Amino acid sequence: MIYPVLETERLILRQLTPDDAEDLFEYFSLNEVMEYYDLAPFKTIEDAQNIITHFNGEFEKGKGFRWALELKSEKRVIGTCGYHNWHKEHYKAEIGYELNPKFWRNSYMKEAVLPILTFGFETLQLHRVDAFIDPANIASEKLLKSLNFKEEGFLRDFFFEKGKFVDAKIFGLINE
Numbered sequence: 001m002i003y004p005v006l007e008t009e010r011l012i013l014r015q016l017t018p019d020d021a022e023d024l025f026e027y028f029s030l031n032e033v034m035e036y037y038d039l040a041p042f043k044t045i046e047d048a049q050n051i052i053t054h055f056n057g058e059f060e061k062g063k064g065f066r067w068a069l070e071l072k073s074e075k076r077v078i079g080t081c082g083y084h085n086w087h088k089e090h091y092k093a094e095i096g097y098e099l100n101p102k103f104w105r106n107s108y109m110k111e112a113v114l115p116i117l118t119f120g121f122e123t124l125q126l127h128r129v130d131a132f133i134d135p136a137n138i139a140s141e142k143l144l145k146s147l148n149f150k151e152e153g154f155l156r157d158f159f160f161e162k163g164k165f166v167d168a169k170i171f172g173l174i175n176e
Helices: 018-028 045-060 108-122 138-146
Strands: 011-015 065-071 076-087 092-099 128-133 150-161 164-174
Touching: 011 108, 018 045, 018 076, 018 092, 045 065, 045 076, 065 108, 076 108, 092 108, 108 128, 108 138, 128 138, 128 150, 138 164
Parallel strands: 092 128
Antiparallel strands: 011 065, 065 076, 076 092, 128 164, 150 164
């Protein structure tokens, strides 16, 4: 399958390339971005190169998609968004995302997630999209609710991240 390119008014959603490593490192190295992420803040540009390789490898294995969110006006990557834990036999996947804080509170992520959800439901034939978030991540919860995801539960000690167990809230969106 050729990597799908999606477009919105302000964004081009495309496959990550090695040339995106500096843009990713800029924000993946920040504590405020990695606070709710299951990785420690990046220390080197190689960390960014490795995550690009990982995301693209998941696509090649048929396990997911992770789009670069390229801001048209600046021709730079300001975040990523996509599907992981794609279970074709169950018609479901999880969605994940992050954004450079310089671009927070401008509705970029909602603008990106909408066509990704459409792609998931129409092209990938997903029936369900899950999102697991840290209960303290209020911005992510607001985003999901604005996209009609329903909060379905609170999962105690659900993930082991950065040396400790952490809770999660699960949100789901059904293609009805």
